[in-house]
Every structure is written in structure tokens, then in C-alpha cells.
Amino acid sequence: MRYARRQVAHLESHSLIMIPSPLAEQSFHILVTPTLLFGVMALLLLGWSVFTLIVQYHWKNYGTGKLEVFTMNFFYLVGSLLFIAFLAALAILYHLSK
Amino acid sequence: MIEIDQNERVLRTVRKHWFILLSDLFLLVICLAVPVVFLFTLRLLPLGALFSWTGSPAIAQGFFIVAWLFIVWIIAWALWTNYYLDVLVITDKRIFTVEQHGFFRRTSSSFRIDRIQNTTIVQKGIIQTLLNFGTIHLETAGESENFIGTFIANPYEIKKSINKMHDTAIEKSQLVHTGDSTSDVLAGNDSPLL
Numbered sequence: 019m020r021y022a023r024r025q026v027a028h029l030e031s032h033s034l035i036m037i038p039s040p041l042a043e044q045s046f047h048i049l050v051t052p053t054l055l056f057g058v059m060a061l062l063l064l065g066w067s068v069f070t071l072i073v074q075y076h077w078k079n080y081g082t083g084k085l086e087v088f089t090m091n092f093f094y095l096v097g098s099l100l101f102i103a104f105l106a107a108l109a110i111l112y113h114l115s116k
Numbered sequence: 117m118i119e120i121d122q123n124e125r126v127l128r129t130v131r132k133h134w135f136i137l138l139s140d141l142f143l144l145v146i147c148l149a150v151p152v153v154f155l156f157t158l159r160l161l162p163l164g165a166l167f168s169w170t171g172s173p174a175i176a177q178g179f180f181i182v183a184w185l186f187i188v189w190i191i192a193w194a195l196w197t198n199y200y201l202d203v204l205v206i207t208d209k210r211i212f213t214v215e216q217h218g219f220f221r222r223t224s225s226s227f228r229i230d231r232i233q234n235t236t237i238v239q240k241g242i243i244q245t246l247l248n249f250g251t252i253h254l255e256t257a258g259e260s261e262n263f264i265g266t267f268i269a270n271p272y273e274i275k276k277s278i279n280k281m282h283d284t285a286i287e288k289s290q291l292v293h294t295g296d297s298t299s300d301v302l303a304g305n306d307s308p309l310l
Contacts, residue, residue: 083129
């Protein structure tokens, strides 16, 4: 056990556990800013809006029962709004945690 | 769009067996596992060095996980819609079939119940036999394409009810013809058969 710990300490001291990434070596960095998060969120919202339009058109025109369509709409919209609210809250929290 | 006449009554709406949804669920489970694998990889490989965080990394990672779950949520609804729109509607006069392939491809057909000539059920394998689902082949009179409904739940029960409705429709049409010829005779017209 003591030997294993010593081995790990040895490896850590020589930075052998962390293999240097070629991208990191070329100083390639992705800067995660609140703007990036809000941008991702805006893209998701755009995609979601288009999807919602298409899916609701199908349900409305090809659905086989009004109650079924209403139930699907209810769960879809409530779930989606929860996700959107959660995303917005996390993006704002990230912005505030600077 | 299914166009049902005002005097037509929907008797049954049949969908594919729930087992078909399981394969979609399997895809969703794989999708759900993606962030877990990604986070594990992030800890194992030095990918963390690629990211610079201006705020709390935990919150940002949480954001990306929720964003991914939101995408999976949308995929789930797309799969559900594809399942939900594949339908077989049986009315007292006709059978409507709708096959949805994605969002922008849709095959819809209908035929009269009295034109059905043969109904065949095919169940293949242990799963279809135990879970009671299979393929229904409906052969119709004329040169029109025969209907094949795949992975339909309770196929034998549906076959039974279709056969019953077919018999009723045939009896009704025979009664109508008999009624017509009787009224012709009563009116003094020559019967075309004589």
C-alpha cells in the first residue's frame, strides 16, 4: 500500500499521470463565457421553436383525439419550459459566479 | 389528414405495440449516457486544460448537461410523434392507414371494409408470440395495393373485429340490393336478371 502511494506520488511529481494534450500545447483554449452559454441557449431555443411548430402542426392535423393531443401538448410544453427555465437559471448563475 | 364522413363512426384506433417504442427508448438511454461518458473522459484525459472558465466550472458543466438533456427531450418527442402518427383507424365503413416516416414523409390510404377479401396475421419469433403483436396483411378486391400493418398490437382480436365488420357490411349491402330489386318489382319495372 505504502509502495503504491509512493509510486503515485512519484508519477504525480513527474506529471506522468496527466498526458499533455497536443491542443493545449498549441495554446488552444475554449473560453467558456456567460455570452457563450447565452448563445448556446439562444440556438437551442431557436431549434426548439422550429421543432415545436412542426410537431404541433402534425399533432393538430394528424392526431387521432383531441384529449390525446391536449395531454401531449401539456406535457411537452411544461417539460420544455422547465428545461428552458433551468438553462436560463444556470446561465445567469454562471454569469454571477464571476 | 384522415377525412371521415359525418355519418361514419370511428370504432377503433390501433397503434403499433409498445415493444416498438423500446428500441427508441434504447436510443434515448444511449443519448442520456453521453454526458456521463464525456465527464468521465474529461477527468481521465487532460481535456480539462482546453477549457478556460470565467465563472464556476461546476455551474457551466451543469448548464451543458441540462442543454444536452433538453436535446434528448426533443429527440424523445420526435420519436414519440413518429410512433403516435403511425395509426390504423377502423370505422364502421372503412379502414384508414397512416404510416409516418420522419416528419415530412407520410403514406396514407383507405379502403372500404366490404372490399376486404382476405386477412392474414403473421407472428414471427418468440417476442411477437409472447407479447402478442404481429403483422396484419389485408388483401382487397381489385388492383389496389394490399395493406400491411407491421407490429400491430393484439392482431388476432383486430382480425376478428375486422371480419365481423366485413360480414356486417356484406350483409348490409346484400340487403340493400335485395331491397332495390324488391322495390323495382313492386314498381312494375323489369328485373335485369329476368
